[in-house]
Amino acid sequence: MSVAVQTETPVIEVSHVSTQFGAAVVHRDVSLTVVRGEVFAIAGGNGCGKSTLLREIIGLLTPTTGTIRLLGKDSRELTHLNGRPLHRRFGVMFQHGALFSSMTLAENVAVPLREHTPLSAEAIRDIVALKIALVGLPPDSAIKFPSELSGGMRRRAALARAIVMDPELLFLDEPTAGLDPMIAAGFDDLVLELKRLLGLTVVMVTHDLDSLWRIADRVAVLGEGQVLGLGTMEALARSDDPVIRSYFHGPRGRAAHLNHFGTGLHRD
Amino acid sequence: MPDVAPVERTLREMAWPARSALVFETSGIEAFDTGGAVVLYRAIMEARGRGCEVSIEGLRSDYARLMSLVSSNWDSIVAEVASRPNGSERFRALIRNRVAQGARALEFLGESATALIRLVASPRRMRWRSCLNSLRLDGVNALPITGLLTFLIGVVIAYQGAEQLRKFGTNIFIVDLVGISLLREIAPLIAAILIAGRSGSAYAAQIGTMKVTEELDALQTFGLSPIELLVLPRVLALVVALPLLTAYADVLGVFGGMLIASNQLNVSFTAFLSRFEEAVALRHMLIGLGKAPFFAVIIALVGCYQGFQIRGGVDDVGRHTTISVVQSIFLVIIFDAICSILLNWWNL
Numbered sequence: 192m193s194v195a196v197q198t199e200t201p202v203i204e205v206s207h208v209s210t211q212f213g214a215a216v217v218h219r220d221v222s223l224t225v226v227r228g229e230v231f232a233i234a235g236g237n238g239c240g241k242s243t244l245l246r247e248i249i250g251l252l253t254p255t256t257g258t259i260r261l262l263g264k265d266s267r268e269l270t271h272l273n274g275r276p277l278h279r280r281f282g283v284m285f286q287h288g289a290l291f292s293s294m295t296l297a298e299n300v301a302v303p304l305r306e307h308t309p310l311s312a313e314a315i316r317d318i319v320a321l322k323i324a325l326v327g328l329p330p331d332s333a334i335k336f337p338s339e340l341s342g343g344m345r346r347r348a349a350l351a352r353a354i355v356m357d358p359e360l361l362f363l364d365e366p367t368a369g370l371d372p373m374i375a376a377g378f379d380d381l382v383l384e385l386k387r388l389l390g391l392t393v394v395m396v397t398h399d400l401d402s403l404w405r406i407a408d409r410v411a412v413l414g415e416g417q418v419l420g421l422g423t424m425e426a427l428a429r430s431d432d433p434v435i436r437s438y439f440h441g442p443r444g445r446a447a448h449l450n451h452f453g454t455g456l457h458r459d
Numbered sequence: 460m461p462d463v464a465p466v467e468r469t470l471r472e473m474a475w476p477a478r479s480a481l482v483f484e485t486s487g488i489e490a491f492d493t494g495g496a497v498v499l500y501r502a503i504m505e506a507r508g509r510g511c512e513v514s515i516e517g518l519r520s521d522y523a524r525l526m527s528l529v530s531s532n533w534d535s536i537v538a539e540v541a542s543r544p545n546g547s548e549r550f551r552a553l554i555r556n557r558v559a560q561g562a563r564a565l566e567f568l569g570e571s572a573t574a575l576i577r578l579v580a581s582p583r584r585m586r587w588r589s590c591l592n593s594l595r596l597d598g599v600n601a602l603p604i605t606g607l608l609t610f611l612i613g614v615v616i617a618y619q620g621a622e623q624l625r626k627f628g629t630n631i632f633i634v635d636l637v638g639i640s641l642l643r644e645i646a647p648l649i650a651a652i653l654i655a656g657r658s659g660s661a662y663a664a665q666i667g668t669m670k671v672t673e674e675l676d677a678l679q680t681f682g683l684s685p686i687e688l689l690v691l692p693r694v695l696a697l698v699v700a701l702p703l704l705t706a707y708a709d710v711l712g713v714f715g716g717m718l719i720a721s722n723q724l725n726v727s728f729t730a731f732l733s734r735f736e737e738a739v740a741l742r743h744m745l746i747g748l749g750k751a752p753f754f755a756v757i758i759a760l761v762g763c764y765q766g767f768q769i770r771g772g773v774d775d776v777g778r779h780t781t782i783s784v785v786q787s788i789f790l791v792i793i794f795d796a797i798c799s800i801l802l803n804w805w806n807l
Contacts, residue, residue: 279460292774295543309464310494311471317497320536321529330538338772356460357492388528389493390521 201260202227202360202392203248208257210243217243218254219416227359230386230393230406235413236438241396242286244413245364248394249283262359279307281360282353286368288345290337290352296323297333300352307356322351325388327381343374347381354385361386363395367402379405400439400447412438460494470502478510486517496525500533560768567764571694574686590692597658597693598700602707604657609649609708613641613715621723630724631734637716638739646708647747648795651754654701655787659762662693663783666766667776675767690763697755705751709744742807750798754791761787 203225210217217240225231233241246252248259250269259266264277290299300319304310310318323333326347337345346366353361366382367375379402386393397403403410404424412420412427414434420427428439428448438444475481483503488495506513518526529536544552578584620636666689669675675685713735720726726734765783769775 292772308461311467314463314467314498317501317536318494321493321497321532324532324535330535331540333540334543357494
């Protein structure tokens with residue numbers, strides 16, 4: 192729960208994972224590791240099993256074979272009651288926010304605090320207000336219901352809820368899908384800012400190429416049920432794999448690349 | 460973050476000295492997160508508010524970063540947030556809401572009526588395929604459950620009546636009891652309530668989902684009227700289906716009563732049927748069947764109307780589906796009661 196120390200210990204180890212739904216094979220022997228402090232992206236076309244892999248890592252699904260270790264523990268433990276302490280150490284932002292529609296924004300953000308900590312109502316109020324401010328929402332949005340928020344605000348609210356427990360690990364499922372480019376860029380910057388402030392390790396599933404260039408330290412490209420490529424965007428852009436090439440060198444890929452280098456968004 | 464709680468309690472309950480210099484010695488902190496930072500910062504600000512000189516010593520640099528994170532956002536943390544509207548305001552909003560709802564219901568009724576008139580003027584516009592599909596789903600598929608339920612109701616009525624009639628030795632009157640009550644009131648009501656639960660709710664959910672997924676908007680951009688396309692075929696299908704279901708329910712309900720009559724009261728099938736002819740006038744059946752189309756219109760319109768009322772999210776679909784069932788059953792029974800009173804006046 193404290194500020195993360197930069198070490199090379201893997202926080203997530205996916206080893207030899209295969210997934211099958213009936214006759215459909217989703218993953219065939221997928222292995223990858225995520226180290227502490229990085230922004231790791233899982234990319235790939237629609238239906239390549241990105242979101243399935245994410246759901247397996249956070250324990251919502253169990254792979255058919257293979258193991259996944261999350262913060263040193265088998266992610267299958269998450270389905271048991273003794274997996275509770277592990278649940279407090281990561282936050283998940285779902286694609287459509289998954290805010291509870293019967294609660295106000297502040298109540299939504301307060302859910303993990305209220306369920307997992309014995310903190311007083313005042314302290315919870317302060318922490319929730321801090322997290323709402325951190326994601327850039329105005330204080331008076333706290334009393335609004337999710338149906339009263341715009342898509343971009345809902346995304347920010349979901350992010351506030353995901354980071355309310357100061358998790359070590361933050362999972363983002365398609366954080367910028369369906370947002371306009373300006374708001375999407377703002378969201379990327381926000382994720383980087385929070386990562387710096389709170390010492391997060393970020394794992395995100397995305398096919399937003401702009402977002403990949405802008406914030407991902409390393410990217411795993413999934414396709415045909417396998418990891419087709421893994422590395423920095425620069426390395427992947429030079430890859431010979433035809434699927435990766437078409438992914439990165441299509442018109443949108445080239446535009447994102449130009450955008451990235453042309454406007455000096457390069458981070459290093 | 461759970462470990463912050465005891466620290467917070469201690470800080471809050473501590474007997475702070477007034478107007479003095481305070482030093483927070485923080486080098487002993489082993490773990491620190493935004494929760495801890497918020498609690499510590501609030502304690503500092505409150506001490507300053509009491510006029511103390513406050514300083515912090517020995518704070519690790521990464522912890523200091525969290526503290527500055529809190530201090531730079533402190534204004535929005537303590538910002539007064541307006542609360543949600545209070546009782547009287549909510550009541551006024553509720554009344555305004557109800558009036559608007561009534562207006563929308565009338566508007567829907569008017570639109571449906573004009574759509575119906577347009578349809579009568581040019582019957583070729585009728586969507587027969589959708590109407591027949593609705594007839595199958597809401598009529599034919601409802602046969603087993605409607606039949607079973609009214610059969611059982613017939614059995615129950617005959618059982619309850621048998622007990623009383625046997626005391627007076629007037630066994631044969633079981634025919635009057637079962638025949639009139641079922642044909643005139645119970646079979647139409649049971650069929651209507653079943654259809655309200657089965658089809659009215661489905662209409663609300665189907666149309667509501669189409670609204671949420673913007674399918675209704677898509678229809679309108681093609682210049683197609685959702686009412687003509689979705690509402691009228693369903694209304695027409697139910698107007699045909701419900702009287703037929705009621706007649707079917709009549710038969711099975713009376714059959715249930717007949718079984719019990721022969722079993723418990725020694726009234727044979729032939730005796731039952733010959734008494735049925737003289738005791739149960741045709742008008743009882745016609746009144747029962749005559750109410751069914753009105754029930755059908757109520758159920759179909761309420762279901763569709765609630766579907767159109769769904770705004771925004773998916774959670775609204777469930778709410779309006781429930782409302783559609785409650786409202787249509789309520790209106791059906793109100794209508795039935797009014798019918799009873801009027802028919803009694805006219806001695807029917």
